[in-house]
Amino acid sequence: xxxxDYNSSVLTIFLKDFRSELRTxxxxxxxLMFVITTIAIIMFAIGQEAPSVEILAGMLWIIIxxxxxxGMSRSFVSEEERGTVMTLxxxxxxxxxxxxxxxxxxxxxxxxxxxxxxxxxxxxxxFVVRSFDVFVVTMFLGTVGLSCSATIIAAIIAKSNTKxxxxxxxxxxxxxxxxxxxxxxxxMAIEGATLSMASGEFxxxxxxxxxxTAASYLLFDYVWKD
Amino acid sequence: xxVQVNIEAVDIKKVFNRRVIFSNICFSLKEGSALAIxxxxxxxxxxxxxxxxxxxxxxxxxxxxSINNNEILPINRFxxxxxxxxxxxxxxxxxxxxxxxxYAGVRKLNFNYEYxxxxxxxxxxxxxxxxxxxxxxxxxxxxxxxxxALLHHPALLILDEPQSNLDSxxxxxxxxxxxxxxxxxxxxxxxxxxxxLQYCDKIIDLDLKVNNSNI
Amino acid sequence: xxxxxxxxxxxTIVIIAGLSMPxxxxxxxxxxxxxxxxxxxxARIIFFHVPAAWVAVIAFILSxxxxxxxxxxxxxxxxxxxxSAAGLGFLFCILATITGAIWAKFSWGAFWNWDPRQTSIFxxxxxxxxxxxxRSSIEVEEKRASLSAVYAIIAGISVPFFIFILPRIVAxxxxxxxxxxxxxxxxxxxxxxxxxxxxxxxxxxxYWMFKLKVCITRLAHQQQFNKEN
Numbered sequence: 001x002x003x004x005d006y007n008s009s010v011l012t013i014f015l016k017d018f019r020s021e022l023r024t025x026x027x028x029x030x031x032l033m034f035v036i037t038t039i040a041i042i043m044f045a046i047g048q049e050a051p052s053v054e055i056l057a058g059m060l061w062i063i064i065x066x067x068x069x070x071g072m073s074r075s076f077v078s079e080e081e082r083g084t085v086m087t088l089x090x091x092x093x094x095x096x097x098x099x100x101x102x103x104x105x106x107x108x109x110x111x112x113x114x115x116x117x118x119x120x121x122x123x124x125x126x127f128v129v130r131s132f133d134v135f136v137v138t139m140f141l142g143t144v145g146l147s148c149s150a151t152i153i154a155a156i157i158a159k160s161n162t163k164x165x166x167x168x169x170x171x172x173x174x175x176x177x178x179x180x181x182x183x184x185x186x187x188m189a190i191e192g193a194t195l196s197m198a199s200g201e202f203x204x205x206x207x208x209x210x211x212x213t214a215a216s217y218l219l220f221d222y223v224w225k226d
Numbered sequence: 227x228x229v230q231v232n233i234e235a236v237d238i239k240k241v242f243n244r245r246v247i248f249s250n251i252c253f254s255l256k257e258g259s260a261l262a263i264x265x266x267x268x269x270x271x272x273x274x275x276x277x278x279x280x281x282x283x284x285x286x287x288x289x290x291x292s293i294n295n296n297e298i299l300p301i302n303r304f305x306x307x308x309x310x311x312x313x314x315x316x317x318x319x320x321x322x323x324x325x326x327x328x329y330a331g332v333r334k335l336n337f338n339y340e341y342x343x344x345x346x347x348x349x350x351x352x353x354x355x356x357x358x359x360x361x362x363x364x365x366x367x368x369x370x371x372x373x374x375a376l377l378h379h380p381a382l383l384i385l386d387e388p389q390s391n392l393d394s395x396x397x398x399x400x401x402x403x404x405x406x407x408x409x410x411x412x413x414x415x416x417x418x419x420x421x422x423l424q425y426c427d428k429i430i431d432l433d434l435k436v437n438n439s440n441i
Numbered sequence: 442x443x444x445x446x447x448x449x450x451x452x453t454i455v456i457i458a459g460l461s462m463p464x465x466x467x468x469x470x471x472x473x474x475x476x477x478x479x480x481x482x483x484a485r486i487i488f489f490h491v492p493a494a495w496v497a498v499i500a501f502i503l504s505x506x507x508x509x510x511x512x513x514x515x516x517x518x519x520x521x522x523x524x525s526a527a528g529l530g531f532l533f534c535i536l537a538t539i540t541g542a543i544w545a546k547f548s549w550g551a552f553w554n555w556d557p558r559q560t561s562i563f564x565x566x567x568x569x570x571x572x573x574x575x576r577s578s579i580e581v582e583e584k585r586a587s588l589s590a591v592y593a594i595i596a597g598i599s600v601p602f603f604i605f606i607l608p609r610i611v612a613x614x615x616x617x618x619x620x621x622x623x624x625x626x627x628x629x630x631x632x633x634x635x636x637x638x639x640x641x642x643x644x645x646x647x648y649w650m651f652k653l654k655v656c657i658t659r660l661a662h663q664q665q666f667n668k669e670n
Contacts, residue, residue: 008331008334009331009332009333009334011331012328012331012332013332015331016317016320016328016332019320020317020319020320023319024319082315082317082318083313083314083315084315084316084317086281086309086313086314086315087314087315087316087317087374088332089281089304090279090281090304090307090309090314091304091329091332091333092304092332092333093301093302094301096332149595149599152591152595153592153595156575156588156591156592157575159579159584159588160575160578160579160588161578161579161580162578166574166575166578169570169571169574170571170574170575170592172567172571173564173567173568173571173596173599174595174596174599176564176567176599176603177599177602177603177606180606180607181606204602204605204606207602208599208602211598211599212595212598212599215594215595215598216595219512219591219594219595222512222587222588222590222591223587223588223591225281225282225283226281226282226584242581242583243580243581243582243583244582244665244666244669245669283515285515
C-alpha cells in the first residue's frame, strides 16, 4: 500500500510522475505511435532502395530527436497546465523538482529509445551494426545527454505561451553538438570501430552531459521561481 | 509544542509587469496570533501571501521569518508553513490518501499511515479516501487542501479565502483548525469575508495601503 | 561627438583602403597589397566579413554578461541592455552569414557547404533566433528577462563544444579539396593593419549603435510604463 514510502524528495517526485503516466498515458501512447508512424514513413520513403549507413544513422537520430521533443516537453508543461506548480513549490526545493523530473525524463527516453532501436533493427535490414558495444554506449550516452539538455529547456518553455512549437527551436542549438557527435559515433559503430577508437566521441558526450546538467542545476531556481 | 514564531515585514513592495501592486507593507506577527489581509479584488492579497510563503519574491523590502529565533530563508520557508487557497491544485489522478502520501514523501516526513487517516477524518473525507481527487466536488477538494497544509505540523498556516466552496460543516472544521493552529503557531488569512475576521488580532487593509502609501 | 567624428573618418579610410588598394603579385609601394594565390580580389571581403562575425560573437557575449547581471540583481535595465546587445548582434550575424555565403559562392562554388566556420555562424544564428522566439512568447516582463537570460547561458555554454566536434565531423563529411588550404591565409602586415582597423571600427560602430538602442528601448519602456499607470 505504501507505494510512496520513500524518504527522498527526488524519488517521490519521480514516482509520482511515473505512476501518473501509467495511469493517464498522456505521453506513452502518443510517443509510441509517433515512433511507429515515423519509421513507417521512412520505410515508404526508402522503398526498394538501399540507403548508405550514414543516412540510416542520421535518420535514426532524427526519429529520436523528434520523439524526445514530443515526449519530454510534457514533464513541466503538465504541471503548468494542471496548475500544480505551486503545490510543488510548497513541498519541495527546486533542486528536488529538477532532479525528479530529470529522472523521469531519463527513464522515459531510455525506454522509448530502446523500443525505437529494436523496431529500427527489425524493419530496416540494411541497418547492421558491426561493433555492438560502441553502439550501446553511444545510445546510452546520447539518450542521457538528450534528456539532460531537454529537461531544462522543457522547464523554460513551460512558462511561455507557445509551448509545443518553441521546444525544438530552443533545443536544437543546444543539442546540435550532441547530435553531431552521436551521429558520428553511430556511424563508427556501424563501420566496426573499437571502443577506444570512439573514446573521443564518448568524452565529448560525457562532458556535454556534465556541463549542461551542472548549469541546469545552478540555473533552475531562476526558471522555476516566478 | 511551544514554538516561537516571529514574522517581520518591512516596507514590502511588489512590482509586476511594470505595475505597482502594493508598497509600504509593514507588519509583525508572533505565535498565538492571527493576521488578516483584506482588500478588494486585484489589490494583491494573494500576491502578498505568496511573498510571505516564499513562492514569490518582493521587488523591494524585507520579510524575516524566524522560528525559535532561527531565521528561515525563503528557500526553506515551505518546510514550516501550510498553505490553502482556491488556486492551489492537488494531483487529480491520485486518490486523497495517495496525495497525502506523495506530499509526505516529497517532504521527507516519517511515514505514518494512521496519521494520514486521522487527518482525512478530521476534514471529513475518510469515507472517500480511496477515490481519485478528480471525482471530488470543489468543496471536498478544498477540505483536502487543509489536510495537505497540516500534514507537516507547520508553524505558520496561510489561508487564502479559507471558506471558498465550503459548506457550513466545512466552515466549522476551518474555525476548529484555525483555533488549534493559534495554539501551535500563527495564522495569516487573506479574505474579504467578515466572518473570517473574528479569528484575527490584526488587520492589514491593502486598499488603504495603496491609497495612502505614506502611512 | 568626437568619438563619432573619429569613427567616421577612420571607417571611411578603412573602406577606401579595403576596397581600392591594388593587389599586385610583388607589392613595392606602400599602398600595394600582396595578391593571394587562388583568392585574388575576393580576398577583400575579409576586411568586412571577419569584423562582422567578430561583432556578432562579441554581442552575444555582451548579451550573456548582461543576462547574468540581471539574474543577480533583478534590475530590468540589465535586461534592456541584454536584449539591445542581442538585437544588434543578430543583425551583424546576418551580415556575416550573407557576406560569407557570397564569398563561398565565388571561392568554393556554392553558397553553403557546411564548412566549420559556416556551421558555427549558422549555430549562432539559430541561437539568436531561438532567443528572440522565446522572448516574444513570454508576456510578463520579469519572467521574460530571467528566462531569456537562462537560455542565453545554456546556449552559450554549449557553443564551445563545436570547437572539439567540428574538426571530427567535417573531416568525415568533406574531403580536403572543399576546405581549401587557402582558407588559412598567410597574412601580410599591411593587410593585418587594415583588418585590425576594421575590427576596431566595427566594434566602435557597434558600441555606438548599442548606446542608441539602449536609449530607445529605455524610452519605449518608460512610455509603456506611463501609459499603464
